Amino acid sequence: MAVSPPVCDFGWKAPEFALPATDGRTLTFADVAGPKGTLVMFICNHCPYVLAVMDRIQRDAEDLQKLGIGVVAICSNDAESYPADSFENMQEMAADRGFPFAYLHDKTQEVARAYDAACTPDFFGFDAQGGLQYRGRLDASGRQAADPSVRRDLFEAMKHVAETGQGPRDQIPSMGCSIKWKAA
Template sequence: MLLDTPICDFGWQAPNFTLKNPQGESFNLADNLGENALLIMFICNHCPYVQRIAKRLSQDTALLINEGVNVLAIMSNDYKSVPADSPANMEKFAKHHGFLFPYLVDENQHIGKQFGAVCTPDFFGFNKHGELQYRGRLDDAKMNDAINRTAELVNAMRQIAATNKGPEQQTPSMGCSIKWSDTL
């Protein structure tokens, strides 16, 4: 199901969390806020929207990381129902696309629900105080034209790092709905 993200709730405070990557290493919000900004994104392996932007996502996040913006990705799908999103496949997907950021498993889907994540990809840009400043899309690329694009996420995160404030105008991200478990 195709969904759009809600409008940015400027100033919403990110809840602290601790999640593990597929290798079992723990990462938490508090240690990753950083001096500039933090991008948290909800992605998964099987979503055609994420697959379509994976190369640009890898390039854009590498730029941000190089500029001192921390980046975490969270996979909140019920991978028992969607085996393509399993931790083993997350590891392969991240390696294939050259992701430089930790790709974390939200096993019980608690963090996805706390954040109000609705789709993959769903981007949350926080300032150094953990206040939400961006809930938009990666870029304005059309289906077959990723060359002539405005890197909206990169521009927003650079603005947040410089001013602690995100852009007033934001275009929602769109993607596949998060696959919530019926048993949790």
């Protein structure tokens, strides 16, 4: 079922976290923050929306890191119900794809709840002070990758954040599979 997150709440402060990374480290928001801003992405291993654009996510992450934007991905899905999203499978995906960013496991789902993450992919773009400036889509892709010539919404927005500290006022929400929450 496709889900879209709410629009950007400009200035909302990034919640702290300390989560295990697929490379064995435990990382915090401060560890992954860049000097010009930080992109926190909620993704997972099995979502067709994520898989359709993973090459673009990696490309944009690399390009944003060159601009001083720190980039991190978090998987918060219930791995008991969705074993493809287990920590071991996250480690395998990160290694196989050569992720240019840390991939963190939110087993308790507390971080996803603190961020009010709604779907995979869900993008949170913060300025250098940790204030939210972008909560929009990667590009016009959905379950299938859009034409390669489409506007790179996420990249352009975060490039603007790196240059000015401000995100664009007009943002189109991301769309993807809902976060797979554990039963209450």
